[in-house]
Structures are given as structure tokens and as C-alpha cells.
Amino acid sequence: MIENQSSLAKINDLAFRIVDSDLFYSFSRNPIVVVSAVITFVFIIAATFAPWLAPHNPFDPASLDLMEASTPPVWLEDGMSKFMLGTDDQGRDILSTIMFGSRVSLIVGFSAVLFSVFVGVGSGLLAGYLGGWLDTVIMRLADVQLAIPAILIALMINGVVAILLPPQLQHEMAIYVLILAIGVSDWPRYARVTRGSVLVERNKEYVAAAQVIGVHPLFIMLRHVLPNIMGPVLVMATIGLALAIITEATLSFLGVGVPPTTPSLGTMIRVGNNYLFSGEWWITFFPCTALVTLVLAVNLMGDWLRDALNPKLR
């Protein structure tokens, strides 16, 4: 009972600290950011609970009826009330497919960013803190990769890994390959920023103090330096998420990302693009709108976060 109370008090305390913080204050004062956060939240909920929330299951072939293919949205002539945003060429409900598609986009986006943050921040920490030949090797590697556009690197990795995999695994592994490709393509940016911040932090007194009392370098890096450089990394990761979602959509649109059987926003746009000339604009329009809305919301949050965490602008 007492334990319960104390944990309740802890949650209370944490909630109070969040609401009382500068960050929350600047957040609540900025209506555009609040709207962006709500939109992102809605996307995450809709994507996470798509199997329960979506009006139809676009992956269940039994529920598809080719007679209902290419139905326009409900407010147009011939629209059907059960398909709010119409159906695509195979009779899949567009709204449900967008929900399932955002799922793929968000999973790939978040995982790819996590991957590049993990690799980039890790290597940046090592390079900045330890210095020496390790620093040279890691940063030269980053330089070489930065010399080539990220989208091309993602395309190459995606293409090559797909060739290396046995054909029967290609479809089920496609998402992991995509995450790897996008994640690898973006790590040098994080490495550079992390290294820059670490070089500043390393000369501060608290690091010297920790070194003097004999704390293990790895512990200093992770528990002392890392928390102090998380600000810029967080900002980059937010904008990186928008970038990763666009990259995923682009690769899928180009037909090298996820297979057509698992519709992401990109593959939906690709399919719909073929029907643009026959007048079925909704097949491609709604996924495009969803993609742009999501990316815009995440970008706006990233912009806000950059200003909010910048001590110069306080």
C-alpha cells in the first residue's frame, strides 16, 4: 500500500515536472506545434490499431470484390457509403489501406532512425571521446559516405541486399532490408553532430572530475557525456524521421521498396499513378495527402524542437 502510494506520488511528481518544464510551456504556447503533435498522434494510433480500427481488411482476399474496384469517394456520384475515400483498382478500401500503409511507413521510419541514431551517435561518441586513429577512420568513412547522396546509397543497399537474398525470403525480408538501407544511408550526419558536441563536452570540468576519480571511460561516455549531447541529436532525429518516411515512400514508389502485397503509402501512390489518366485520381490523391500531412507535421515539430532546445533563443 505504501509502495503503491509512493509510486503514485512518483508519477504525480513526474507529471508535474513535465507540465512545469520550459519545454512544455513553449509547446503549449505554440498552436501550430500542438496541432502537428495531435496529427502525428492520430497517425500513430490509427497505424498501431489499424487491424481493429480500419473499416475493412485490405489483406483479406475474401473480402475483396472486383465489382467494387475503383469506386469513387462517398461524396461523388457512384460513391458507396462503406468506402469513405473510395477503393483502388483491386477493390481495396482506400482509407483502410492508408491506415495499414502508414503502419509500414511509421515502422520503417522509426526503426531506420533508431538504427542511424544508434550507429551514428555510438561512432560519434567513440570518435570524439577517444580521438586518435579511431576518430580518423570513423570520420573519413563518414566523409566518403557523405560524398554520395543518401537516397542513392539507400537505393544501392536495397538493390544489392535484395539480390543477395534467396528469392523466397525477399518478400518477407523486404521491410528489414528497407530499414537497413535507410538507416545506413543516414548515420554520418549523426556521427558528425555527435562528435562535434562531444569535443566540446570532453573539455568540461565534470568530465575531468569523473576521469580523476577513475570512472571507466565507457561509463563517462554513456552516463555523463551522452545526456548532455542529446538535445541536438533529438532535433536531428525528429527531422530524420520525416526524411526516413519520405525515403521509404520514394523507394516504394520507385518499386524497389516493400513488395506490392504489403501496401505502404509509396506503393499505393505508385499504383494510383497508373490510373491518373483514366480519371481515378483518388487512388493516388489520398495516400499523397496522408504522406504529406504526416511529413509536414513531423517537420514542424522538428523545427519547433530546434528552437525550443536552442539556449541562444530563450
Next chain:
Amino acid sequence: MIAYIIQRAFQALAVMIVVSLVSFMLFNFVGDPVDNMVGQEATYEERVAMRDNLGLNDPFLVQFARFVGNAVKGEFGISYRIQRPVADLIAERMPATLELVIASAFLSVLLGIPMGVYTGIRPNSWLSRSILVGSLVGVTLPTFVIGILLIYIFSVGLGVLPSFGRGEAVQLGWWSTGFLTVTGWKAIIMPSVTLALFQMTIILRLVRSEMLEVMRTDYIKFARARGLPNQIINFGHAFKNTLVPVITIVGLNLGSLIAFSIITETVFQWPGMGFLFIQAVGFADIPVMAAYLVMVAVVFVSINLFVDILYFVVDPRLRADKTVAAGN
């Protein structure tokens, strides 16, 4: 200055070596090149002979040296898919891509810089604000969405511009140009706008923030105190000093224009290298992929090097530092 350029050149060389190593390993270790070249019925002896012929049994370094030697001569083998030399395929499609990239670069610079200067000089006017809101769209809309939107408006809706291809091309020696025919000009409008929009926003925002910073400096105030006309202050004093970062970004973006032309070319079925590359990825056509990678790296690295050298021409501070150092 020479030491600086030599150092940069070495860096460029290092990038090229790593890239060609990667593309060589693609070539040799992804899939079996022999399998890809001989038919299904080839006997074991034929395969061994082919292997010897291609030099696949030589030591790694010898093979790599041969690959680099061939690459320098522009030989990248035979495309698995089309069964023609990769060099020919790329030479055929290069003019289309380069014309598209050059048109977009011109568009983005010619529109981006004036808008950036204007929004920097008058940050609070309504026109500046609308330009900035508009630029947010340029950052957010993915390239292919812009392309689809343009096609829907101008090809499907209004029916004034073609949605694919590059119109009639005129052959000038080995170079085929679309700039000499009306259909060619019409065809390049939408792809180049699509490709330019993102770069334009970046240039606009960069010029704007640089201008805002420069306008706050003392020497601008002094120029105002001297009673110089606004024209001279804005362009002669302020804009000139924003040029260094602008040149860097414009230069580096030329390379990413080539990379992003992959997407634009796919949307508009533009017969360039990017379209070739995407088809190659789809068909696991390794020689084309490897050649494209090396090509892009060469372009990128030479632009980087060129930009570095250009710094000396534009920024007298760099020259001054070196002469002082040399004088000592």
C-alpha cells in the same frame, strides 16, 4: 593555396578509390558473373574457360587493378539485361540527364537567389511571409508527389504539357539535345520544375538567413551612414558576402540533383541515366549499377573539388591568410 588544393585532391582520390572498390566488389561478388553471362546449357568446361578468360581466378588486387584500369577507359562490361556495352548505354542517356540537371540548376538559382535576397532585406513584408510559407511546401512535398501533381494539373487537367519522354531530340554528334525543338522545350518544363523546387527552397532559405545575418553587421550600418544608395548596399556589400556558403550549397546540390533525377526521370519516364539505373536495380543488372555509382561519384567528387578551388576566387580572406603565412 597549392598545399590546400593538393590535400583536397587527395581526399577526392580517397573517395574515388573507396567507391570503385565497392562497385568492383558488387561486380564480382554479388551473384556469379559467369552465370549471368553464359546460357543455362553451358558445360562445366565452358564455365571454367570463361572464368579463366575473364581473369576471375587472378588475385584480388590484380582483378581490382584491372577493373580500375577499365573504368578509367570507360569500360564497365556488358549489361546483363540489354546485352550491350554499359558504356554505350550510359553515353546514350547522359545528355538527357545532364540537360535536365542543368535546366533545374538554372531554375533553382535564378529563382532562389532573388527570392532569398528579397526575403532577407524585407523580412516582414507580406510577400516575404508568403514566400516562406510556400518554401515550407517545397521542403515537405516529396519529389515524386510534386511530379504527380504537375502531371495531374498540366497533362490530365489542362492537357498542355506532355507527361512523359523528352520530345523530339536533335542529334549533334554524339550528343542529343532537346533544346532545339519546341516539343523538347515543352517536355523539359515539368521535370525541371519538379527537380528544381526542392533545391530552390534550400537556396532561398540559405540566402535569406545569410542576408539577415549580414544586414545586422557594422559595415552595413556604416555604409548606410555614408549615405550609399540601397541598391549598392544590398547587392554590392551585403549579397557579395553571402556568396561563399551559397556557392558551396549550389555546387554540392548539383550532385544531389543528379541523384534525385532518378526519381524525376522515373515519374516522367525521362530517357536518362536515372531511369536506366532504376531499371537496372529492378533486374539486378550489376554492371549498370556499378557503372552508375562510379559515374555519380566522379561527378560529385569533381564538383566538390571545383567548389573548394572556387573559394579562393570568391573569398579574399583565404588568399590573404595564405600570403601572410607565406610572408612569414
